Amino acid sequence: MALANVNAEKTYLNRPKALGITVRRLQFNPKKIKRHYFANSPLMSHLLTALSSTFPIGEQYFVNSVRNVRDKVQEPQLQAQIAAFIGQEAMHSKAHTEFNDAWRKEDYNLDRFQAWLAKRDDALRNIHPKLQLALTCAFEHFTAMLGGYILKHPEILSTLDDDAMKLWVWHAIEEIEHRSVAFDVYQEVYGDDRIRRLLMRSVTTGFASLTFYATSRLIWQDKWKSLPKVGGNLFGMYLLGKMLIQLIPEYLSYYQTDFHPAKHDYTKLVNYWKARMADEYSMVSFQEEKVSKLYS
Numbered sequence: 564m565a566l567a568n569v570n571a572e573k574t575y576l577n578r579p580k581a582l583g584i585t586v587r588r589l590q591f592n593p594k595k596i597k598r599h600y601f602a603n604s605p606l607m608s609h610l611l612t613a614l615s616s617t618f619p620i621g622e623q624y625f626v627n628s629v630r631n632v633r634d635k636v637q638e639p640q641l642q643a644q645i646a647a648f649i650g651q652e653a654m655h656s657k658a659h660t661e662f663n664d665a666w667r668k669e670d671y672n673l674d675r676f677q678a679w680l681a682k683r684d685d686a687l688r689n690i691h692p693k694l695q696l697a698l699t700c701a702f703e704h705f706t707a708m709l710g711g712y713i714l715k716h717p718e719i720l721s722t723l724d725d726d727a728m729k730l731w732v733w734h735a736i737e738e739i740e741h742r743s744v745a746f747d748v749y750q751e752v753y754g755d756d757r758i759r760r761l762l763m764r765s766v767t768t769g770f771a772s773l774t775f776y777a778t779s780r781l782i783w784q785d786k787w788k789s790l791p792k793v794g795g796n797l798f799g800m801y802l803l804g805k806m807l808i809q810l811i812p813e814y815l816s817y818y819q820t821d822f823h824p825a826k827h828d829y830t831k832l833v834n835y836w837k838a839r840m841a842d843e844y845s846m847v848s849f850q851e852e853k854v855s856k857l858y859s
């Protein structure tokens with residue numbers, strides 16, 4: 564073997580590995596997921612589907628905002644975390660594209676909404692890289708917070724079909740795992756706390772209106788089957804209201820000057836769900852992880 568190749572291999576082997584972030588492949592069948600898959604509530608089901616329809620474009624945006632400044636990151640460990648973050652988000656985009664494709668049927672139309680979103684995405688890719696990254700940090704706070712919330716409420720999750728459960732629990736676990744990456748990159752490259760907090764305000768109103776708009780569109784498209792389910796919708800409103808109220812303290816923590824995503828400790832929660840995904844839901848990626856831990 565040429566000397567240059569040996570050296571390249573040594574450098575590769577010496578590279579730090581990502582800590583606490585595992586890129587997993589999801590095996591699920593989105594076609595098996597029933598129409599009102601969340602607590603038999605059209606409202607909650609359409610809300611989740613609306614979120615899903617934003618993920619392929621949104622998560623690609625998050626990845627790009629980190630890639631924009633990746634060469635400014637000196638810390639080798641953080642470089643490894645970035646690589647794992649990109650790997651996880653790429654898998655999420657793929658899985659949610661499969662999920663969204665399964666919904667392009669009968670009376671659902673996600674294409675017009677996604678075309679509208681793509682135009683906004685184009686505009687947001689032209690803002691300063693610092694603002695793009697600050698936007699990502701704010702969104703990542705939301706995804707980790709929402710992921711943490713659903714994992715803390717197994718009674719809600721238990722109403723989901725198995726395939727829907729696999730998708731949302733897998734995504735929630737990984738959002739929690741990589742919740743600090745964009746934040747750490749932002750701190751190392753810019754560290755401008757005022758802009759970070761300021762952008763959270765814009766993201767909050769933008770995210771809330773986007774979700775409301777996308778959910779309303781889906782409910783409207785499905786109105787004949789959605790609206791008669793009064794009980795399911797009232798229950799959905801109750802769940803949503805309760806969640807929003809309970810999340811206020813965690814949401815507000817983002818505005819603290821000493822905020823760091825890792826301050827919210829989800830270790831036990833994530834370990835609990837990883838074990839359930841491996842044992843109860845027979846998810847191969849979680850089973851492999853369990854085995855590799857046993858032998859490490």
Ligand SMILES: [Fe+2]
Nearest residue numbers: 622652655738
């Ligand atoms: Fe994601």
Ligand SMILES: [Fe+2]
Nearest residue numbers: 652703706738
């Ligand atoms: Fe994420």
